[in-house]
Amino acid sequence: MKFILQDLKVNINNNIYLKDPESSTLGKKIIEFSILLIDEIGFDSFTFKKLGEKIGSNESSIYRYFENKHKLLLYLTSWYWGWLEYQLVFTTNSISDAKEKLNKAIEIITRATKEDSSFSHINEVLLNKIVINEYSKSYLTKEVDNENKEGYFSIYKRLVNRIKDMIMEVDNHYKYPTSLASTVTEGSLHQHFLKDHFSSLTDCDEKITPTTYFINLVFNSLNNQKNG
Amino acid sequence: MKFILQDLKVNINNNIYLKDPESSTLGKKIIEFSILLIDEIGFDSFTFKKLGEKIGSNESSIYRYFENKHKLLLYLTSWYWGWLEYQLVFTTNSISDAKEKLNKAIEIITRATKEDSSFSHINEVLLNKIVINEYSKSYLTKEVDNENKEGYFSIYKRLVNRIKDMIMEVDNHYKYPTSLASTVTEGSLHQHFLKDHFSSLTDCDEKITPTTYFINLVFNSLNNQKNG
DNA sequence: CAAAAGTAATAGTATTACTATCAATATTTA
């Protein structure tokens, strides 16, 4: 898997950036160190000036790649969801049994990223943490409808849609496959957050993972005589 | 119900404010118009200066009530959850059947607020919208652990805990009552948001409400032979 | 080797997020 992922280039809507960060050394540095810095100080305190200091570059150089830090967050999170989607498709592709396939899919989207694939400038473990802590901020804005129209969230939407399709493969009488898919995707981030900061609001801990919980939740709902 | 709610004073952790906004006319004006203004321009663009202009008061006067806008958001959302908790307790109190009780509880926490009770300076319909759009921002911060220790989220935690208890009353063998309770509470806000901005990520619309979806989700999981 | 592209440095603006001071006005209490 690692070998194949080496050639992965996530296709990100090119209106999110002004200049493709993958196209230059500075661009890659911006991505690499923005992940480290956002993880370190949080997105709210993160500024292009601080990032510039960190990479020994000028603030104005960073502005040539991204209009503002919001767009950078959209870029990072899009990359993350694209990376997850790749794993999802790659891993579940060969599974013919619908239940087994869905089971694997839930596992992939709900697990914590534990290993940095280390071939690239992107630290996936930290990026996963950033998505848990900051993703909501990318869409809880007054501009969300415009940005959605522009296609800034299309990778995420495609991912949720894939889960929905797998749910329907298991039970095409279940009435809420889309909501269930979005509940698992977003709810997983939330359960991870609760585990780290509000342990009294979750059953998840070292033993019980969000994966365990969500697999149980989903399969309880599917092919269940109560759901009709 | 309205009559009783008239005397409601939600008990908010007094470290959230510098001076109790309920204690003066200006304080109440701050609460009343901050709800209108945040709904109008969003929390990110909201500033105390703009609020001051709106209520014909000085920026510095508002700073005497709240340290910053983050604390004001904590105040508003705490009030909202306290108000919901009151409704929950009041409405479910007399119900003896555990399933019926849980059903009613889910209804209360997942429904959209449609009517402003209009007795007070607080517009609950708009406040509900603010909670949907902005609540996550109150805890997705680097300060969350300290603020949690200070008790800034205790009303929310107590509410989720009440749902958890009701879930356990219905099925005390179910393994994830706390996660299910937090999934419903947070997931409900999320489904409402999706309904308004990402309709392709939810089955909820005018006909299917988040209430319908979550009641189905919860009762499929409880007393289900698969859940063991 | 010259042109083009990319990057850095500097400077500058408007806004934000406050703090401090003092005067004016209301309210409380002796």
Next chain:
DNA sequence: TAAATATTGATAGTAATACTATTACTTTTG
């Protein structure tokens, strides 16, 4: 009712943020 006290408003000021513009230097490429 006068004095004391609390509350609010006005003004000013600071440091940081979120940019934009210009110019010059450096590297790549044709």
